[in-house]
Amino acid sequence: MFDFLDSGQYNVLGAFWVTVQLTLYSAVGSLIWGTVLAGMRVSPVPLLRGFGTAYVNLVRNTPLTLVVIACSLGLSQTLGIDLGGTTFKETGFRLAVLGLIAYTGTFVCEALRSGINTVPVGQAEAARALGLSFFQVLTLIVLPQAFRAVVAPLANVLIALTKNTTVAATIGVAEAALLMKEMLENEAQAVFAVFAVFALGFVLLTLPTGLLLGWVSKRVAVKR
């Protein structure tokens, strides 16, 4: 039943490795971009607040598929931006990461904002009483506590991101979902076996992430 795995025709592990790479690069990127967005949304400058709010509301309501395809069709094929990628494969990967960061950043931003809400008012008031500036209050007092409170929601964002990397299949990045599509077409007699293999792969990717970060979130949570 699983003999398609031995045929050497499909590189399942390689495809999952691309999925993992997409996840890692996008996770780091969207953590940074999401933190910047969250900073903008709580900043004293009205224009930055407006930009942050508008960006989050616009991008969060756009399908990720559209964002990723727009990166490929719009940025790369029409406008000729290839992000320094020399081959089709390299460019596709980078464009997918760019799209995933643009999209996932909004969810990181919203999670962080809800984390900022968990920091007691007295913390920020005490910091301001000491004469710290907004930037100091945010980076030294509020964000470190907020991050500790949002490990669990961020873990959910990370798991969603892992699953969302399959969208890169729409622009031809050779990750797990694209290989699954190809295998389902070629191995029509083993549909259930193919599905089982890829389902197992994703359970193995997302379950430990959830368990590990769930444990971390309990350890680092601020006891109030």
Added chain:
Amino acid sequence: MSSVLYDTPGPRAKVRNWIYSGIFVVLFGLVLWWALSLMGEKGQLDADKWTPFVTDSRIWTTYLIPGLMETLKAGALSMVIALPLGALLGIGRLSDHTGVRAAVGAWVEFFRAIPVLMLMLFSSALYAPQLMDVPSETRPFWAVVTGLVLYNSAVIAEIVRAGVLSLPKGQAEAAKAIGLRKGQTMTHVLLPQAVTAMLPALVSQLVVILKDTALGGALLGFAELLSMNRQIAANYSNTIATMFVIALIYIAVNFALTTLASWLEKRLRQSKKSTGAVVEGDVAEVDAGGAAGVGKAP
């Protein structure tokens, strides 16, 4: 607007804010100018690429509106099927029987861990001629709906569970005290109250479903809104303009739903009739830990 993160701006802070605003406008303007000049260079700003959306009604009647209808149809149907399924699964997870709880729990966790795209691809392969032979015209539609139902019924199960658990314990205890059975307690006491608490989360989930229908257009040949991009661009060769208009349609529909969800949430929190319990969009939300946090305006 003032916040606890910073003082109400005085004269110097106001000047500083203006300077920051100025820097931001300049940077944003540079990026915009660069993007527009690049688009202009490639001829993407030419009027004939954009005017069809205003002058040529066929672009709406043959492509955009039918596409949007397919998107809404698939989304609504998935929600309608996933809701009762999810409710059953959610109740199953709260069952007193360990076996039922474990089996339903495993089912829900399994389908929540798998990308919805893979479920769609799998359904599409199942409906292929060799196995179930769904007619090829409707196969993409049903594959998309099946994938969405499998995934979202698991998500809705979690929402239902969170909704029931958000109710005060006294509700179930009082029901038990007046002699209701377990089933009666669930259908007459817990679920009706949980539904109101779940509404915002369910509306948010509808947005997720609508966004996910786009996957079917990209990989399964489902003729929904996003897939119209290819056909319109083939006729008018205006990829960027079409993408732009399609994105606006998605944003308009989803933004309306998101606004509805947060309005519902606000109403429920303030309402005196309900328990004030709300299941938020993201099921495993961070514990809000007190009403007066830093980010809220005083």
